[in-house]
Amino acid sequence: MKRTLAFFSSLRLAILLLILLTAASVLGTLIPQGRSFEEYTARFGGFTSLVLHLQLNRLYHSTWFLVLLGLFALNIVVCTLTRLGPKVRRARSPRIEVEPKSLAALKIRDCVKLKIPAAGAKSELQKILADAGYRTRETTRGGRIHILARKRVFGLFGSDSVHVGLLIIIAGGLVSGLSGFREGLTLVKGQEGPVPRSEFRLRLDDFTTEYYAGGGVKAWKSTLTVLEKTGPVLSKTIEVNHPLSYKGVSFFQASYGWDWDKTSIEIWARKKNDPAYLKKLTVRVGERRDLEDGERTALSVTKFFPDFVLGAGNEPQTRSNEPNNPAALIEGYRGEKFFSGWVFANYPDFSQTHGTADSGLTFELKRFDAEPVSVIELVYDPGAILIWIGCALVMAGLGLAFYWPTWEIRAILEETQGQADLVAAGSATKSRDRFAAEFARLGAALRRNR
């Protein structure tokens, strides 16, 4: 048991774990995370199954990485606990009495013969120390007066504060991962949607995109209303960096797009042999319209892809949700279907040569209008508060550890023939040079007074 404890509290383990965590983290940035099986086979070939087996495709959530983190946390816990007890004792009820030879072992030390009795020397010394900001304690034992003077004792706990902060951060990450949720909700203006694990719903009242004069996006603004069963309770316009929170759930402006499934399309139809004929039609996807060409032709739009591309099997698909290459699949009917073909907004000439060529008609995709959609990220993250508490403790701890050094001076006064012999020595957790200078200054002050 003792050996197990010693193992888990050892700095060797901490250093080993830091090195392993670093190496694992590096590996996780070299292997792309969370990609498809095909991407891994393309990249790793025969090693793919090994990569997937070792969970290198989701390294930071893999069992072995979490075990490493768990060991790291355990190491910190044991380390902090074993060191905290003695430290608290040292801070609260320190040993005041020491042997003169233990003072002689310290680097920063001084001894002086004062020409006054010990009692006077003691109050003199205490005054000088108090003026320099030291809290003093004293005890008399066997004719010797022992004085312990310290300042910034709280600085001893800097590293503990950092470590406890880290533990709270790890715990916060665990809480976030286990009990939080995040989900995207895609809404068009006027639409409402459910909020997971909640009684209330969310409605998008308005969604606007503001642009800079140069064309870049300045802001996406979604006006949201929270709907309880009793009715609307809260409205706010959110944008990136300015979310809305309600009952622990936060709503973030995550993305935007268009509702392409209900695109409204303007198509111009012309007859090849009749320049006078021009029919402008506005059709929604799934609708059919009469071309009024005297031959009872009806036109329907069956598909719309914002970013048309031919897939692996030559079947049309969309590459993205951005309108990079808008295309509509149109079909013509004269009783039954007699042509079908794609028309492209960016390539009007291309449209005429494919599919629709025999119909005697040409078509142009003149306009397309889809309703903008706003993607709202719904986030419930009960771990976040722990993260902020942990961060505060880490920062406070770093401040204490680096900039709140504990300085300690011990002195022993002994009286021989009415004159006090003073031996003093000091130690500092940090800033030893400045402490040595202060120690020398205090010694000089004592000599000057006497």
Add this chain to the structure above:
Amino acid sequence: MTESTLFAAAFILYILAAGFYLATTFSKIKRRAPLGFWLGLAGLALHTLALVLRTSESGHAPFTNMYESLSFLAWSVALACAVTVRRFGLPRIGGYLMLIVIALVALASSPLMPKEAAPLVPALQSIWLWLHVSVTILGEAFFAVAFVASLVYLAARDDAKRAQMDDLAYRCVAVGFPLFTLGGLVFGMVWAAKAWGTYWSWDPKEVWSLITWFVFALYLHTRIVMGWKGKRSAVIAVIGFLAALFTYFGVNYLLNGLHSYA
């Protein structure tokens, strides 16, 4: 005076500063070091003006693309150089630090870096842009000083000089580490939570910040608790700075992720 004139003038002053600093290091004449310091400070003043001018013209923080952030990193290293040389009186490192500043300014001025100030995308419109980037880069600037001190340590033969450099490296890490933790990790997490709704996404830039943090944590633990000093400490500090550099620079060009601004 325009921003680019000021920037160019600062560049020239930095070169002169480096010259005088290095002249002190490599000659027996020790009187020229103060000149290096004051020239460096003058360069810093002009550079500051250039940054202020750019901020007032663009209306946003002067670190939203690679050119701006390189310029700001150069400014921070020049500042850290002035502070450490003043505080510790070690002109030896001034020359090398000024060389880093010059390299950064030259890189920023290269035609590969687009210089026009683009309006801010929605994600960057936040007070956290100021806090996160400025504090992180200041921390990294002190890592740069620790890096130079560690390299000088590794190259030095004389014990007194080595002790000075070892001490300086540690003191710079003691400044850089809390700044980097606060700016890079804490402020970064706060901003991510505010903008994306998640404080941590294991994005390559985030992971590399964490790696940098681990390396310097290793530096501190081996040094303070295990009493490692000197060579091994210096090597860790060098690795730490290289990790910080990769976080700052390499991640953008070699790995892709969420953090695609600069």
